[in-house]
Amino acid sequence: MSLKGKAYIVGAYEHPTRKAVDRTVAQLHADVALGAIADAGLSLEDVDGYFCAGDIPGWSAPGTGPFSLVEYLGLKLRYLDSTESWGSAYINHVAHAVEAIEAGRCRVALITLAGRPRAEAARPDAMHGEIMDTVEFPFEAPYKPVVTNMYGMVAKRHMYEHGTTSEQLAWIKVAASHHAQHNPHAVLPNVVTVEDVLNSPLIVDPLHRLDCCVVSDGGGALIVAHPDVARSLNRPLITPTGAGYAIKHLNGGYFDILASGGVRSGAEAFAQAGVKPADIQYASLYDSFTITVLVQLENLGFCKAGEGGKFVADGGLISGVGKLPVNTDGGGLCNNHPANRGGMTKVIEAVRQLRGEAHPAVQVPNCQLALAHGTGGQLGGRHGSATLILERE
Structure with missing residues (x-):
């Protein structure tokens, strides 16, 4: 309903x-x-x-x-x-x-x-006392699973299975920077190129520094x-019309590293709202890393599995240029990632778009239907995914 x-x-x-x-x-x-x-x-x-x-x-x-x-x-x-x-x-x-x-x-x-x-x-990947008390800690801690490692594994697997390239991932950062240039509060307001992303220091293979979100x-x-x-x-x-939530865990090792909780949370939200991915005019997608966006695009149904690289390439996410405007405030990759939790700002920018209050250079004309999606935890590990579809009456 x-x-x-x-x-x-x-x-x-x-x-x-x-x-x-x-x-x-x-x-x-x-x-x-x-x-x-x-x-x-x-x-x-x-x-x-x-x-x-x-x-x-x-x-x-x-x-x-x-x-x-x-x-x-x-x-x-x-x-x-x-x-x-x-x-x-x-x-x-x-x-x-x-x-x-x-x-x-x-x-x-x-x-x-x-x-x-x-x-x-504060380090986003620091292990706190609560984490050390979890049931899996004694088994996983010796392998040093930190945030960047987990997302690097997801990116590497996507490249292995689907031929995705670092250049394609870089386009996600490029799109964010094109939007951030119009945001006076953005941490990284300068436009970057694919070459800039690839030439930034390698953090964890295959992710470069500019593939990572800001800390703010x-x-x-x-x-x-x-x-x-x-x-x-x-x-x-602005009314919510559909919402979904799902927890993705490791299932004792039997899991698909490229399938986030968004597969289920997105399907639930679309079914409740009675719309399809093709109906969405603007999307706010959690962007802790460039690979996070690519996986969500596939998992939410904006493109088929394995086709995310082609979807984002050549400005596919740039407002006024690409197929689907994404994170027109610059997102976590360029604007901000407050408290290392990006879900709130995803809803705020979706509301701006639906109100017609986004910067004129990135505003989607007559935006009536938007999606906000967030990840809590880590892709490649256990996490929760929430999807929200919003409509302007």
């Missing part, structure tokens, strides 16, 4: 900072919350539902968790959802917010993301509201 018209995204805000030397994580959450609330034309007192994940301060503190931030923000809640699924959490939260609103649990839902790994010089601070927030609230505001009506 479609989600259409059951709730609307009425507020969206992305923090402009990329290095928060003067802000705490709690302050960043407050900044984005107030920004999204103002964008919606509402007040803090209107919020009665809050959705957050493990990026909030005090997440693992005993007896506090999200309660500390709820108090810091001064929220008076009827509903709280702290579902953690890493980078896919915030896309997943939109679907949860729609369901909560439809069930009468809340009327105005706030979703926030914030972090400052750049200011804190900042965050973002969304407001999802009941239809009665949404229609009372002077904002475009």
